[in-house]
Amino acid sequence: MIIDVIILAAGKGTRMVSDLPKPLHPLLGKPLIHYVAAAAAPLTEKPPVVVLGHGSEQIRDSLGEGLRYVIQSDLLGTGHAVQQAEASLKGTSDLILIIYGDMPLVRTQTLEKLVEAQKAHSGPLTILTLMEENPRGFGRIYRDANGAIQAIVEESDATEEQLDIKELNAGMYCVESDWLWDSLAKIPVSSKGEYYLTDLVAIAAEEGASIASVTVADSRELLGINNRAHLAEAGQILRDRINQQWMLSGVSIVDPWTTYIDPDVTIGQDSVILPGTFLQGNTIIGRECLIGPGTRIFNSQVGDQCEIEYSVVEESRLEDGVDVGPFSHLRKGAHLAAGVHMGNFGEIKDSYLGEGSKMGHFSYLGNARVGKDVNIGAGTVTCNYDGQEKHPTTIKDGVFIGSDSLLIAPLEIGENATTGAGSVVTKDVPPDTVVVGVPARKIRRKDQK
Numbered sequence: 001m002i003i004d005v006i007i008l009a010a011g012k013g014t015r016m017v018s019d020l021p022k023p024l025h026p027l028l029g030k031p032l033i034h035y036v037a038a039a040a041a042p043l044t045e046k047p048p049v050v051v052l053g054h055g056s057e058q059i060r061d062s063l064g065e066g067l068r069y070v071i072q073s074d075l076l077g078t079g080h081a082v083q084q085a086e087a088s089l090k091g092t093s094d095l096i097l098i099i100y101g102d103m104p105l106v107r108t109q110t111l112e113k114l115v116e117a118q119k120a121h122s123g124p125l126t127i128l129t130l131m132e133e134n135p136r137g138f139g140r141i142y143r144d145a146n147g148a149i150q151a152i153v154e155e156s157d158a159t160e161e162q163l164d165i166k167e168l169n170a171g172m173y174c175v176e177s178d179w180l181w182d183s184l185a186k187i188p189v190s191s192k193g194e195y196y197l198t199d200l201v202a203i204a205a206e207e208g209a210s211i212a213s214v215t216v217a218d219s220r221e222l223l224g225i226n227n228r229a230h231l232a233e234a235g236q237i238l239r240d241r242i243n244q245q246w247m248l249s250g251v252s253i254v255d256p257w258t259t260y261i262d263p264d265v266t267i268g269q270d271s272v273i274l275p276g277t278f279l280q281g282n283t284i285i286g287r288e289c290l291i292g293p294g295t296r297i298f299n300s301q302v303g304d305q306c307e308i309e310y311s312v313v314e315e316s317r318l319e320d321g322v323d324v325g326p327f328s329h330l331r332k333g334a335h336l337a338a339g340v341h342m343g344n345f346g347e348i349k350d351s352y353l354g355e356g357s358k359m360g361h362f363s364y365l366g367n368a369r370v371g372k373d374v375n376i377g378a379g380t381v382t383c384n385y386d387g388q389e390k391h392p393t394t395i396k397d398g399v400f401i402g403s404d405s406l407l408i409a410p411l412e413i414g415e416n417a418t419t420g421a422g423s424v425v426t427k428d429v430p431p432d433t434v435v436v437g438v439p440a441r442k443i444r445r446k447d448q449k
Contacts, residue, residue, distance in 0.1 A: 001119060003044040004093040004177070008081050009033055009101030010053025010072040015227045021055025023101040024062055025231055028238055029262040029280050031062050032225055035104035042108050043097065043115060049088055050101070051081045077194030078171075079187040082180070090181050095119070098173045098197070102225045105234055106172070110221055114214050118174035123210030125179070125200060127152075128170040130219040137226075138168035139198055141213070149211040152198035167215070169198060170222040179204075238263070246273075259292075268304065286320070300330075303338070316348075319355075343378075351382075354397065366390070367409065371397035377421065379404040382411075396431065 013022025023033035033050075040048055052059055053072040060069055070084045082098060089096065095118060097111065110128070118126040127149070129141050139152040140162050152169045153162050183203050187195045204211050216222055220237050223230060242263060243256040250269035253259050258275045267273070267285040274292030279285065283297050286304035291297070294310040302308070303320035310326035316334035324330065324342045333350035336342065340353045343361040351368040353359060360378035367384040369392065370376070380401050382393045391409035395401070399413050402421040413419070413429040420436030429435050432445050 001094040002046075002092070003095045003097060003115060004046055004089050005040045005044055005048035005097045005099065006082055006085050006089075007033065007036055007040070007048050007050045007099055007101050008078060009059060010051050010056075010075060010081050011102075012054040012075070013102070013226075016225075016231075017228075021058055022225065023059055024055065025225070027104050027225075027231065027235055028242075028260070029264075032104045033059065033063065033101040036099060036101050036106065037063065037067065039106050039108045040097065040099060040111055043111055046093070049085045051084055053081075077190070077192075078197035079184055079195035079199065082197060083184045083195075086181050086184070089177070091177075093177050096175050096177050096180050098175065100171055100224065103171075103222060104225065105221045105223055105237055107221055110214075110216055111172070114172060114174045117212050117214045118176075121210065121212040123212060124183075124204055125173055125175040126212040126214060127201065128172040128216060128222070129213045130168050130170055130216045130222050131166050132168055132219045133166065135163075135168055136224070138170070140165040141167040141169055143167075148205075149201060149213060150205045151202040154196070154198065170216065171197075171224070172222075173197070173200070175200070295325075337372075360403070365393075368393040368395065370395045371399070371415070373397060374399045374401070376401050377403035377405060380407070381405075382407045382409060384409045 009023045016022050024031040037048060047067045049068045049070060051070055051072050053075050056071055068088060070088060072081045072084050097115060114126055114128050137155050139154045140158055141149060142151045142153050144150050183200055186203050187199045190196060201211055223234050225231050225234060239260060242261045243253050243259060246267055247253055251267045252272040255275040259273055260278045262280045265279045265283045268287030270287055271285055271289040276294040277292035278296040281299035283299060284301045285291060286302055288305045289302060290307045295308050297313040299315045300313045301317045303318055305321050306318050307323040308325055311324050311328045313330040315332040316330040318336045319338040321339045322336045325344060327344045328342050328346045331349035334348040335352045337353060337355040339356045341358040345362045346359055347364045349366045351365040353370045354372040356372055357370055357374040359376040362378050363376055363380040365382050367390050368382050374395055383406055384390050393407050393409045394412040396413060396415040398416040400418045402419050402423060404422045405419045406424045408426045411425060411428060414431030416432045417429045418434045419425055419440060423436055423440040424438045425435060425440040433442055434444050435442050
């Protein structure tokens with residue numbers, strides 16, 4: 001069977017109290033709607049149709065051109081929203097899966113069960129339901145004495161008896177395509193002047209058609225995001241899922257309740273994540289690493305057997321056996337080769353440190369290329385910015401940079417050279433040369449006493 005997916009994302013989300021459209025509010029580094037689109041993607045080879053309204057350009061820019069879009073100019077309810085996709089989808093598929101863009105925790109497996117239930121069902125639609133003591137404003141599933149579904153009763157319209165019903169409507173449906181397009185026109189207008197998709201159930205029941213249901217075992221999957229409290233709750237649930245997955249895959253997370261790992265992060269076996277750690281974006285952590293406590297790593301690659309303590313690593317690369325911190329900052333473009341040591345209170349940006357080099361505490365390297373086995377003394381600064389442009393510093397293999405050296409770029413320090421403590425180096429230093437002073441001057445070659 002050919003399946004099309006419709007994602008409803010036109011609402012204003014006024015309860016978020018935000019200028020940002022609700023589907024774009026971030027959850028562990030990704031907009032809410034990205035999770036929904038990803039969950040539905042394996043069910044069909046066709047891109048979903050996203051129904052947009054409020055903030056349509058922003059949402060479209062976020063999702064990209066790989067999806068299909070229609071606009072609900074007048075926000076006249078969910079039935080009217082689905083109707084906007086009719087011109088694009090009528091006659092192109094057998095089944096239509098309808099889901100919401102603000103339910104980021106739903107799993108692909110759950111949507112697959114909904115689709116499979118409709119494939120096996122003779123009636124025109126299958127609905128997703130949940131059993132929950134806290135109704136959260138969901139509509140109630142009203143069944144007759146024989147257990148057949150007759151209607152979805154909105155909470156605002158429910159009687160006292162109906163309010164006691166524990167089976168709730170999750171708002172996701174799989175519907176026969178031809179029946180859907182014919183039935184949307186039959187939805188009556190509500191007292192608010194809107195057309196509700198839930199009325200499809202009553203229409204099918206009045207026709208004597210069977211209505212199937214799939215009940216979700218874990219109701220947390222169907223948490224809809226209506227306000228910031230719901231967003232925080234969804235974040236906790238998603239973090240629990242992710243942390244559980246990594247712990248079952250051979251990663252030790254000492255305190256899962258204070259560890260934040262984004263969905264696209266990967267972590268190697270036997271690594272240990274200490275409390276207060278944030279692993280974000282497309283970060284890759286190798287095997288047997290010790291990360292944290294109090295560490296944030298964003299869009300970075302960390303090799304095997306690395307240790308990073310109380311530090312921030314952003315858009316950087318660390319090869320095997322690197323140790324960083326505590327209290328250091330690797331900024332965009334930092335690259336530490338194998339075995340590099342970076343001490344406390346250091347900062348590196350757009351720079352490379354060669355294999356086995358050591359950078360002491362309270363130092364800054366910017367736009368620098370450092371060779372192998374170099375010692376960067378405490379308090380060293382590459383003065384790379386002249387107020388208009390940034391300039392490079394090159395430090396060759398085996399160099400010893402004395403504490404509190406100021407390296408005025410552009411500058412090259414040759415192999416095995418030495419700068420004395422407190423030097424201000426303004427000119428290139430030849431290989432095997434010792435320079436000291438302000439400004440630094442040559443006092444001898446290393447092979448001379």
